[in-house]
Amino acid sequence: MPMGGVPGSQIEVTTTGDNLEDADDLIFSDPHLSATHKLDAAGAPEPNKYLVTIAADCPPGLYEARMMTRLGISTSRAFSVGTLPEVIRTAPNTSLATAMKLELNTLCNAVMSPRAVDYYTVEAKKGQRIVVECAARGIDSKLYPVVILANAAGNDLVAERQSGLLDFTAAEDGKYVIKIHELTYGGGPAFFYRLAVRELPAGAAVVRTPSTRPVHAFSWPPAGLSERAETAEIEPNNDRTCVQRISLPADISGSFFPAADVDVFEFEAKKGDVWWVEVASERLGLPTDPAVLVQGVTGSGDTEKLTDVAEFSDIPSPVKVSSNGYAYDGPPYQAGSSDVLGKLEIKDDGLYRLQLTDLFGGTRNERGNIYRLILRKAAPDFALVAWALHMELRNGDRNALSKPIALRGGATMPLEVVAVRRDGFDGEIELSMDGLPEGVTAQALKIPAGKTRGILLITARQDAPRALAAASLSGRAEIDGRTVTHPCPLASMAWPVPDSWSEIPSPRLLADVPVSVGGAELAPLTLAVRENQVWEVTAGEKLTIPLVLTRRSEFTGTTMSLKTFGNGFEAAAPIAVPLTADNADAVLDLAALKTPPGEYVVAFYGGAVAKYRQNPDAVATAEEAFHKAESQVKELGAQQSELKNAKADGPDAAARLDKLTADLKAATATQRACSERLKKATEAAKPRDLVDIVASQPITIRVKPAEKK
Numbered sequence: 001m002p003m004g005g006v007p008g009s010q011i012e013v014t015t016t017g018d019n020l021e022d023a024d025d026l027i028f029s030d031p032h033l034s035a036t037h038k039l040d041a042a043g044a045p046e047p048n049k050y051l052v053t054i055a056a057d058c059p060p061g062l063y064e065a066r067m068m069t070r071l072g073i074s075t076s077r078a079f080s081v082g083t084l085p086e087v088i089r090t091a092p093n094t095s096l097a098t099a100m101k102l103e104l105n106t107l108c109n110a111v112m113s114p115r116a117v118d119y120y121t122v123e124a125k126k127g128q129r130i131v132v133e134c135a136a137r138g139i140d141s142k143l144y145p146v147v148i149l150a151n152a153a154g155n156d157l158v159a160e161r162q163s164g165l166l167d168f169t170a171a172e173d174g175k176y177v178i179k180i181h182e183l184t185y186g187g188g189p190a191f192f193y194r195l196a197v198r199e200l201p202a203g204a205a206v207v208r209t210p211s212t213r214p215v216h217a218f219s220w221p222p223a224g225l226s227e228r229a230e231t232a233e234i235e236p237n238n239d240r241t242c243v244q245r246i247s248l249p250a251d252i253s254g255s256f257f258p259a260a261d262v263d264v265f266e267f268e269a270k271k272g273d274v275w276w277v278e279v280a281s282e283r284l285g286l287p288t289d290p291a292v293l294v295q296g297v298t299g300s301g302d303t304e305k306l307t308d309v310a311e312f313s314d315i316p317s318p319v320k321v322s323s324n325g326y327a328y329d330g331p332p333y334q335a336g337s338s339d340v341l342g343k344l345e346i347k348d349d350g351l352y353r354l355q356l357t358d359l360f361g362g363t364r365n366e367r368g369n370i371y372r373l374i375l376r377k378a379a380p381d382f383a384l385v386a387w388a389l390h391m392e393l394r395n396g397d398r399n400a401l402s403k404p405i406a407l408r409g410g411a412t413m414p415l416e417v418v419a420v421r422r423d424g425f426d427g428e429i430e431l432s433m434d435g436l437p438e439g440v441t442a443q444a445l446k447i448p449a450g451k452t453r454g455i456l457l458i459t460a461r462q463d464a465p466r467a468l469a470a471a472s473l474s475g476r477a478e479i480d481g482r483t484v485t486h487p488c489p490l491a492s493m494a495w496p497v498p499d500s501w502s503e504i505p506s507p508r509l510l511a512d513v514p515v516s517v518g519g520a521e522l523a524p525l526t527l528a529v530r531e532n533q534v535w536e537v538t539a540g541e542k543l544t545i546p547l548v549l550t551r552r553s554e555f556t557g558t559t560m561s562l563k564t565f566g567n568g569f570e571a572a573a574p575i576a577v578p579l580t581a582d583n584a585d586a587v588l589d590l591a592a593l594k595t596p597p598g599e600y601v602v603a604f605y606g607g608a609v610a611k612y613r614q615n616p617d618a619v620a621t622a623e624e625a626f627h628k629a630e631s632q633v634k635e636l637g638a639q640q641s642e643l644k645n646a647k648a649d650g651p652d653a654a655a656r657l658d659k660l661t662a663d664l665k666a667a668t669a670t671q672r673a674c675s676e677r678l679k680k681a682t683e684a685a686k687p688r689d690l691v692d693i694v695a696s697q698p699i700t701i702r703v704k705p706a707e708k709k
Contacts, residue, residue, distance in 0.1 A: 002088050002109035003139060003192055004080030008056035011086075012038060015048045015067065016189050017074070022615070023067040026050045027468070028079065029512040032058035033065075054081055062139070062210045064511050070615065072406025072516035073468055075492065078139040078212055082107060084196055093119050096154045099177060104130070107196045112143050112180070114187030119154075120178040122197050124170035129202050132166040132178055135194040137506070138211025138285075140494045143191040144183035149176060162287070163366070167206060190495065206368070211285055212508040215491045216337040218385040219315065219420040220283040222374070223486070229253035229372055238262050240304065243353065248275060252373040256281070256288060256358035259365040263356045266297070267375075269346040276378055276423045277312055279340035279356065281371040288369050289313075289338040289359040297351040309352065312342035313359075318418040318452035325505055326398040326497070327390035333491050333507050335385055335418050343424070344375070380425035384475045384488035385509070386456065389414040391607045391693055400505035402493040405471075405515045407440065407460035410550065411523035412695045414565070414605060415456040417488060419447050419475070427477050431456050431488070435471040436515055439464025443698045445601050447475070448567040455565045457603055458515065459697055462526070466519025473513050489513075520617075524553035524610035527562075527696045530583070536702045537590060539597050545586045545699065547577065547604070555579045556609040556689055562586065566602030568595040569701075579608060590703065597705040605695040612690035619685050622678040629671040636664040 005011045013035070015026065026035035032055040037045035058081050065079040085103075089110040093100040099119035102108055110118060124130055136143035147166050148159045152175040160166050161183065170176065182191055196209060233254025237244040243264045246252065254263055269275070281288040296307040317336030322328045338359075346352070356373060358364070388403030407413060417431055431444035431454050439461040447454035456473070473488040490513055494506040530546040537543035562575040571593055577584040586604055640660045643653070 001111065001192065002086065003078070003194060004082060004107075004109070005052065005054050005086060006082060006084070007054050007058045007060070010051055010053045013050045013052045015050065017067070020048070020067055020069065020074070022070040023048075023074070025068045026052070027066050027068055027073070027514075029064035029076075029470075029514075030058070033063055033079065033081075060210070062212060062511065064514075066404070066514065068468060068516070069406075069518070070520045071408065071518040073404050073514050074406075075402040075404050075496075076140075076510060080135070080139055080194060080210065082196075082209065084198070089118075095119060096177065102178075102195075102197050104197060104199045107194055109194055110180075110192065111189060112182050112187040112191035112193060114191075115185050116187065117179050117181040120180070120195065120197075121152075121175050122178060123174070124176055126170055126172045128170045129200050129204075130168055130170065130176075131196075131198045131200050131206055132168075133196045133198070133209060134164040134180055135196070135209045135211070136164060136192075138209075139192075139194065140212065140506075140508075141190065141192045142186070142495065142506075143193050145193060146181050146183055148179040148181075150179060152177065163368070165206070165208070169202070208368075212494070214283070214285060215333050215385060215507050215509055216315075216335060216339075217283045217285065218335070218489055218491075218509060219337065219341075219383040219422075220280045220339075222278065222379065222422065223381055223484075224379075225374075226251070233263055237264050239264060240353070248273075248375050249377060250373070250375045254356075254371055254373065255367060256361045256369040256371065257365070257367045260362050261358070265354045265356070265373075267352055267354070269350070269352050271346055271349050273346040274378060275344045275346070275375050277310075277340060277342050277344050277354075278374045278376075279312075279371055281358070281369070282338045284370065284372075286369050287360060287364075288371070290340050290371060291357050291359050292340050292342070293355045294344055295353050295355070296348065297353050306353065309347070310342065310344050312340045314338050315341045315420065318420055319416075324398065326400045327392065328397060328399075329392055331387060331390050331416060332400040332493075332505055333385075333387050335420065341420075341422065376423075378423040380479050381422040381484065382425055382429060382475065382477060382486065383420045383422065384417055384429070384486060385491055386415045386417040386473060386488050387491040389416050389455075389605070389693060389695075391691070397499070398497065398501060399499060400493050400497040400507075402496045404492070405458060405513075407458065407464070407515070407517050409460055409464050409517070409519070409522045410462040410526040410552075412457050412459040412527075412697055414603075414693065414695045415458065415473075415490075417444075417447065417454045417456055417475070419452050419454075421452065425477070425479060426450050427479065429454065429475045429477045431473075431475050433458065433471055433473045433513075433515075435469055437464070437467035437469040437517055439467070440469075440515060440517060442471075445566050445603065445698060451567065455603065457695060457698055460517050462522060464517045464519070466517055468514060468516040471513045471515045520615075522552050523694075524551070524612065524692055525555075525579075525608055525694050526550040526552075527604065527694050529696060529699055534599075534700045534702050536704060537588075538704050539595065539706045540591045543588045543590065543701065545588070547584045547586055547696070549577065549579070549582055549584060551579070551582075554611040554687070556611065560606045560608045560694065562604040562606040564588070564602055564604055565695075566600055568598075568600050568703075569593060569602045575604065577606070588701075595703055597703045600701045600703065601698045602701060603696050603698050605693065607691055608694055609689050610692050611687040612692075613687050614684045615681070616685045618681040619678070622674065622681040626671070626674040626678045629667060629674045632667045633664065633671050636660060636667050640664055
């Protein structure tokens with residue numbers, strides 16, 4: 001708090017969160033923003049307080065803010081850089097009498113009061129257009145804001161429960177009241193918001209404050225698409241009597257407005273033509289579900305006949321996702337979309353009519369529900385997104401964790417990478433990660449031709465030093481004789497949902513790819529191949545790969561079940577590995593797998609429940625500090641008793657006794673504080689079950705043809 005600022009300013013920021021007791025630096029995803037510790041009068045850093053400097057040339061927008069902790073980089077919070085002067089609500093404003101006054105063209109940072117309504121007032125003149133926007137979910141808040149405009153007496157005039165935005169024109173001069181509350185009246189530190197009150201000219205477009213991007217937005221826009229569409233939708237174009245004529249190829253911008261809007265376009269096409277139809281609306285961050293119907297048109301007027309040619313709705317997910325939105329039977333990320341991407345094959349010369357609707361738009365009268373419609377010749381391409389691997393959980397578990405790339409020595413972290421293929425592209429995609437910290441390597445299992453999933457394995461050496469780097473993750477493919485490379489963004493949860501039946505996960509894309517090594521701990525278990533070599537096997541035979549298990553923790557259970565990553569081997573039967581042994585064999589049956597000859601890259605992975613102890617070194621440090629404070633209390637107490645027993649008189653003796661008494665009081669307070677720290681450290685260091693994903697580094701297997709008999 002605050003959650004943002006303006007270019008050219010320095011602001012004091014206070015951080016809160018879980019497991020940040022040992023956090024050090026506050027780090028941003030862009031060099032235009034930097035932070036230093038705020039120092040107290042004695043020159044010591046104040047806990048959780050930083051001075052954030054925003055460069056004068058910092059572009060407005062959203063940036064990632066993270067803490068560097070003992071175990072590496074933390075998860076992220078959105079930090080906003082805007083253009084409006086900012087204030088912070090510092091006093092309660094949960095009644096009309098305590099309402100906070102806001103000037104026009106101001107932004108207020110606040111935290112929602114639990115089980116209450118926050119009140120603000122603003123002065124407006126008759127005919128003045130005022131836009132009130134409450135940014136919350138789009139900046140990583142748990143708040144579902146309800147925004148209400150009331151008159152000076154607090155009587156409600158209009159309410160908005162979905163978009164967080166009110167656009168009104170003052171009916172008369174005077175004071176207006178703005179009320180904010182959470183949809184279910186929740187509140188607290190995770191329910192923060194930024195309330196902007198702006199004056200706009202009549203008819204001017206409302207530009208929303210920047211928002212984080214949903215995961216499915218990774219597949220938009222297509223490479224090379226212009227920022228603005230070539231053609232705008234022209235109303236009315238709602239039925240056959242008022243269609244909008246277009247020529248192909250086409251790039252059209254429009255909106256699903258008013259409610260139940262149907263936009264109809266007509267074009268001429270030739271037999272044998274193949275066009276690709278793409279619509280973006282949900283991927284623009286909107287609550288829409290576009291659908292396209294293409295029909296052939298013959299005749300006219302009363303003799304007109306329509307023949308269905310194609311119908312397009314959703315872009316399917318490249319991989320099976322969790323059926324309940326959590327890590328239950330698949331990843332808790334939706335890479336598909338309710339937008340449109342489909343192939344239109346023209347069978348006959350003639351006139352065709354395209355009808356575009358929003359399946360959710362029957363009652364939504366939102367001018368801001370816009371779309372972009374594209375009809376193009378094939379432009380084969382792909383888009384990528386990645387996330388930290390989530391293990392499948394038991395039936396009923398509801399777990400959606402944030403997983404930063406924070407590595408411990410000896411750990412290998414798998415990233416799951418999925419691709420949306422565009423316009424018929426079916427080739428293989430090579431994955432790579434560059435810009436890694438010292439002691440960290442990344443190896444990829446490519447996305448094979450015709451497939452949509454690959455794995456990237458990031459490994460920290462056991463002796464990798466503490467470090468942080470801004471890495472780059474990308475995919476490369478050969479398309480029509482040219483090399484095409486695209487960045488691969490990361491997806492993460494805005495906040496973790498460890499186990500809840502009442503909280504919905506909120507996944508989003510990240511703006512960067514930070515990779516860190518904590519340097520303070522080693523992985524509980526390292527899984528490695530005994531020899532780094534190419535393992536050869538004849539098709540139809542069994543291959544035994546010797547594994548080495550380096551254990552640094554106790555575990556619940558005696559065995560770990562390993563699955564196999566890698567094309568040609570993912571159907572391998574689970575491999576049971578003992579958690580009490582230093583060595584094990586992984587046996588792959590190529591007769592059962594029917595893996596054809598060729599060279600393959602695989603990796604083994606599984607889940608183990610470690611008896612994790614959080615920072616046991618802190619217990620020893622706290623014990624040492626406690627014993628030191630305890631000794632000082634005893635020593636000062638003895639000196640005080642000795643001075644009292646000496647029954648010395650005079651001002652010097654009295655002054656010495658007063659000083660000893662004060663020192664003893666301070667030492668006793670220090671001892672109590674040290675005792676509390678020791679208690680907390682001891683409690684935190686108690687062994688507790690922690691599920692850890694264990695993965696090996698990639699293994700190359702060469703399958704040789706069987707000898708002909």
